[in-house]
Amino acid sequence: MRRLVLVCLAVALGLPASAGAATTGRLLVSLRATPSGHATAATAASAVAARAGAVPAGRIVTQVGMVTVRPRAGQTLRALAARLRRDPAVRAVDAEHRATPRLVPDDPVFSTPDPAAAGQTLAWWAVRENFPAAWDRADGDSVTVAVIDQGVEISHPDLAGKIRAAVDFDSDPGHGPATEDEAGHGTHVASLACAQPGNGIGLAGAGFDCGLLVEKSDLTNSSVVRAIVDATDRGASVISMSFGTDDRSRAPQAMIDAVSYAYDRGAVLVAAAADKRTTEQGFPANILQPTGTGPDIAAGKGLSVTAADFTDEAASFAGDGSQISIAAYGAFSRPGADGVLGAFTAGPNEIELGASGKPCNCRTTLAGDARYAFLAGTSMATPIVAGAAALVRDANPDLGPADVMQVLKRTARRPGGGGWTDGLGWGIVDAGAAVQGALRLDRRPPTSSVLAPSTTSGRSLVLRVTATDTAAPGVRVAGVRSVRVYRSRNGGAAHLVTTTTSRRLRVRVPSRGRYAFYTQAVDRAGNLEPAPQSPDARTRVATV
Known part of the structure; x- marks a missing residue:
């Protein structure tokens, strides 16, 4: 197998030197916040390097806010690292090593x-x-x-x-x-x-x-x-x-x-x-x-x-x-x-x-x-x-x-x-x-929905609840454990009505208005269906 023979540069950056450390003579600078957009991020990184008198020595990795720099001729890594650490835009400065x-x-x-x-x-x-x-x-x-x-x-x-x-x-x-x-x-x-x-x-x-x-x-x-x-x-x-x-x-x-x-x-x-x-x-x-x-x-x-x-x-x-x-x-x-x-x-x-x-x-x-x-x-x-x-x-x-x-x-x-x-x-x-x-690991959340009559004049109505649990081919399906039923009135916040295992559910509608119903299922593996963004059913209660 290959064993690289590398000369370890004695570089003091506030950390103890290690006999096994092979440094490259460059510094990895991690910015505190990476501006959106590659061009903007590159500009910010260049500004940090310029303020410290550093020479950019590699492409910026915008996703993690990293820029690689080296000192100018006649400068030391120690002094450059100290200047960079004083910059409020810099989160961390590390000596670069070669594995x-x-x-x-x-x-x-x-x-x-x-x-x-x-x-x-x-x-x-x-x-x-x-x-x-x-x-x-x-x-x-x-x-x-x-x-x-x-x-x-x-x-x-x-x-x-x-x-x-x-x-x-x-x-x-x-x-x-x-x-x-x-x-x-x-x-x-x-x-x-x-x-x-x-x-x-x-x-x-x-x-x-x-x-x-x-x-x-x-x-x-x-x-x-x-x-x-x-x-x-x-x-x-x-x-x-x-x-x-x-x-x-x-x-x-x-x-x-x-x-x-x-x-x-x-x-x-x-x-x-x-x-x-x-x-x-x-x-x-x-x-x-x-x-x-x-x-x-x-x-x-x-x-x-x-x-x-x-x-x-x-x-x-x-x-x-x-x-x-x-x-x-x-x-x-x-x-x-x-x-x-x-x-x-x-x-x-x-x-x-x-x-x-x-x-x-x-x-x-x-x-x-x-x-x-x-x-x-x-x-x-x-x-x-x-x-x-x-x-x-x-x-x-x-x-x-x-x-x-x-x-x-x-x-x-x-x-x-x-x-x-x-x-x-x-x-x-x-x-x-x-x-x-x-x-044997079901990590796919179940899905559910509810049907309700469009109008009613009574004090209660019957909801029909459906729920299905699936998994990737070959994966053992955990099965639906229960369904949470939520209700809102006249566009207000939704509140939990009940948790049920029944496919047919009677719920009270205590006053007239426009009701909306939502469901959220959970399976026996503990996977919870994402919170619904819109109601499954709407009902207008004319008289009570």
């Missing part, structure tokens, strides 16, 4: 064949995580998975038909477009998420027929923020991020805002935990599952994924602790073991050439095709969980991000029983159980 892909350490134990694995199929991880059972119920074709990485070689036969869009946010000179992968990491990750099944070539991705949105990034904070926002705006249901920082630096406000932006708009975010034994997973993982929240099944805005090995233990290289949400297979366990098979680039890439200092010796031939490799790491576990999330969303499109996350956690397989653990979080993902769990 590294979530990789296994460059040890030969993770790059040589394991004779003890003889007899196991190359799809052992998919079988043991119960993906075939999930594929029987959900094929993922309605879901787009965004892979934020260093590019994807979309000409690979396992990926060529799966690309729904490819966007380039990599500003590093010499790098090709989003459809090229110089590192080899993104192609492998994308294949584990959504490789084409049933084509007689290579492998089937965890998300089976899911589509891919390639977001190429240079892994700088600003690039990642732009990619998260862009993936959200393009309708990605799941966002997979197999990278992260390896230090205790505070996550930049702009990235926190981008995560919230995606979560609030329905995206399930999945990020790799650290690729070393540590309780600090770095960001974005620690944004999705902050310190201390892992044991709370309802906490977090995404899933922080660690790696399990073939023995169902936490992989020796993988992060653990209270920032861990869930695990998936990312390695074997014994010296000389392979990792997980996935697609690889046609030509040599940075991983196998040893850009980190040591060649990986990971390329392999599958059915005569040398465009595959065995790689191990939390990087590999992450797209597997992302694929499982895609199947859950495909099975039940009414589920929100919190529902999907909780289904995956509740149904995860916990070796030895019990609940959440430091090593595996809520357990090893079980795709089949997760899809079954999703099909």
